[in-house]
Amino acid sequence: MSDAGYPEELLYHDQHDWARLEGDEHAVFGITWYAQDNLGEVVFFDPPEAGATIDKDASYAEVESVKAVSDVIAPLSGEIVEVNEALADTPERINEDPYGDGWLVRVRLTAPAETESLLAAEEYRKLLEKQ
Amino acid sequence: MPELSNTLPRVTDEALRRTPLYERHAELGAKLVPFAGWEMPVQYEGVREEHSAVRTHAGVFDVSHMGEVEVEGPGALAYLQRVLSNDVAALELGGAQYSCLCNEDGGVLDDLYAYRLGGDRYLLVTNSANHASDLAWLGRWSRNFDVAVRDVAERYAMLAVQGPHARSIVSGALGIELPPRVRVATVRIGKRPALACGTGYTGEDGVELLIDPEIAPAIWAELLDAGVVPCGLGARDTLRLEACFPLHGNELTAERSPIEAGLGWCCKEATGFVGSEPIARARAEGTAERLAPFKIEGAGIPRQGNPVLSGDAEVGVVSSGSFSPSLEIGIGMAYLRSDLAEPGAEVEIDVRGKRRAAQVASKPLYASPTSRKEN
Numbered sequence: 177m178s179d180a181g182y183p184e185e186l187l188y189h190d191q192h193d194w195a196r197l198e199g200d201e202h203a204v205f206g207i208t209w210y211a212q213d214n215l216g217e218v219v220f221f222d223p224p225e226a227g228a229t230i231d232k233d234a235s236y237a238e239v240e241s242v243k244a245v246s247d248v249i250a251p252l253s254g255e256i257v258e259v260n261e262a263l264a265d266t267p268e269r270i271n272e273d274p275y276g277d278g279w280l281v282r283v284r285l286t287a288p289a290e291t292e293s294l295l296a297a298e299e300y301r302k303l304l305e306k307q
Numbered sequence: 308m309p310e311l312s313n314t315l316p317r318v319t320d321e322a323l324r325r326t327p328l329y330e331r332h333a334e335l336g337a338k339l340v341p342f343a344g345w346e347m348p349v350q351y352e353g354v355r356e357e358h359s360a361v362r363t364h365a366g367v368f369d370v371s372h373m374g375e376v377e378v379e380g381p382g383a384l385a386y387l388q389r390v391l392s393n394d395v396a397a398l399e400l401g402g403a404q405y406s407c408l409c410n411e412d413g414g415v416l417d418d419l420y421a422y423r424l425g426g427d428r429y430l431l432v433t434n435s436a437n438h439a440s441d442l443a444w445l446g447r448w449s450r451n452f453d454v455a456v457r458d459v460a461e462r463y464a465m466l467a468v469q470g471p472h473a474r475s476i477v478s479g480a481l482g483i484e485l486p487p488r489v490r491v492a493t494v495r496i497g498k499r500p501a502l503a504c505g506t507g508y509t510g511e512d513g514v515e516l517l518i519d520p521e522i523a524p525a526i527w528a529e530l531l532d533a534g535v536v537p538c539g540l541g542a543r544d545t546l547r548l549e550a551c552f553p554l555h556g557n558e559l560t561a562e563r564s565p566i567e568a569g570l571g572w573c574c575k576e577a578t579g580f581v582g583s584e585p586i587a588r589a590r591a592e593g594t595a596e597r598l599a600p601f602k603i604e605g606a607g608i609p610r611q612g613n614p615v616l617s618g619d620a621e622v623g624v625v626s627s628g629s630f631s632p633s634l635e636i637g638i639g640m641a642y643l644r645s646d647l648a649e650p651g652a653e654v655e656i657d658v659r660g661k662r663r664a665a666q667v668a669s670k671p672l673y674a675s676p677t678s679r680k681e682n
Contacts, residue, residue, distance in 0.1 A: 216354060242355065
């Protein structure tokens with residue numbers, strides 16, 4: 177398992193998802209350290225299809241640990257352009273490196289202005305303190 | 308992640324009870340969750356590691372939340388014969404016997420082990436969620452018998468030490484001689500009387516220790532020092548599911564008979580126990596559904612409540628489902644239309660809207676190479 181942390185360069189959704197902006201129109205999504213730690217050892221990632229449309233605040237995929245299944249919530253709206261195929265064989269990367277090799281999908285954003293509603297690392301940390 | 312909230316630490320309910328080992332669990336960094344009114348460790352390092360420790364070495368579970376009921380008196384045998392499904396007359400001094408506690412309709416109120424500690428003294432170990440209702444039920448049926456039924460749950464902490472090396476480590480570390488499988492012995496642990504039981508819930512060899520709560524932290528520490536791995540309820544559930552042991556509340560309920568659940572072997576209707584008539588009928592006539600284990604073929608992890616399909620017909624429901632750490636596939640048990648509850652039958656599990664092919668398997672789903680079948 178990785179060490180707890182919330183990189184400054186990411187944007188956070190209060191349902192424990194992160195987005196890394198790539199230019200104005202693309203972003204990579206994943207789940208936060210807190211999410212993977214609470215979920216436990218991830219044993220299955222059920223990804224969406226490339227080309228699928230996803231909506232901010234709605235579920236677009238599932239991650240499963242031994243004991244629990246969780247919806248993954250889209251922090252922003254867009255269209256899936258790439259799925260992290262390596263997770264099919266090594267879903268544990270979501271635990272080991274939630275902000276790196278454990279990324280989930282790459283998305284072309286259809287409403288980039290939505291980023292304004294996401295949290296900065298500091299705000300997300302404060303949210304976790306209240307949990 | 309809305310459903311994730313199920314696994315998040317909740318605002319601690321003041322009413323949650325703690326075992327004598329609560330501080331030890333917290334020190335070890337266990338994830339503690341509410342379980343049947345108790346705050347229990349679901350995992351320490353991780354379910355997979357803990358599962359593997361029990362399959363290959365030895366793990367210890369704090370199961371002090373389980374309940375104990377002492378039954379004593381000249382009428383103890385006749386009374387237990389009335390309330391328990393198994394033939395209690397066959398239980399020898401120092402023996403252990405698995406039984407169902409059934410209602411008049413033949414539904415399962417609880418499943419439990421009965422240990423015969425003396426000529427007319429028995430100990431029942433109940434599931435924590437059912438302990439209070441079991442006591443009320445047992446009290447009600449005791450009125451016509453010369454017997455005392457006592458709640459002695461406060462008297463015991465319970466540690467289940469399981470795995471191929473569990474016995475040798477326990478007897479070495481604690482300096483005690485352990486009883487054979489499915490037997491119980493009174494021993495001295497930490498200078499206090501204790502019960503050592505050759506039982507478990509993992510499909511591995513091992514012992515369950517019923518000890519004075521005061522010495523539980525010291526015994527726990529000795530076992531960990533001897534290399535036994537602390538294991539949480541998460542691994543306990545994956546281990547029992549691989550072994551196809553039923554869980555009350557999942558496989559066993561007041562609405563289903565032991566016959567449907569595959570527990571006909573522990574029902575001896577000739578003894579005339581409460582519920583024996585409907586159970587005898589279910590045995591003779593067969594049941595519409597039966598419990599069967601299954602394996603998912605390919606991806607997908609079944610979960611409790613998932614519908615089971617055959618073509619377009621709904622033919623059953625998953626009673627327990629999980630990822631199997633030993634087999635590395637999705638496994639489960641399901642109540643299936645009886646004609647499909649046979650090893651080799653092909654069905655589909657509706658896992659959150661996705662159909663996953665599954666094959667009905669035989670028990671156990673995983674057989675320990677070092678252990679005989681038990682329950």
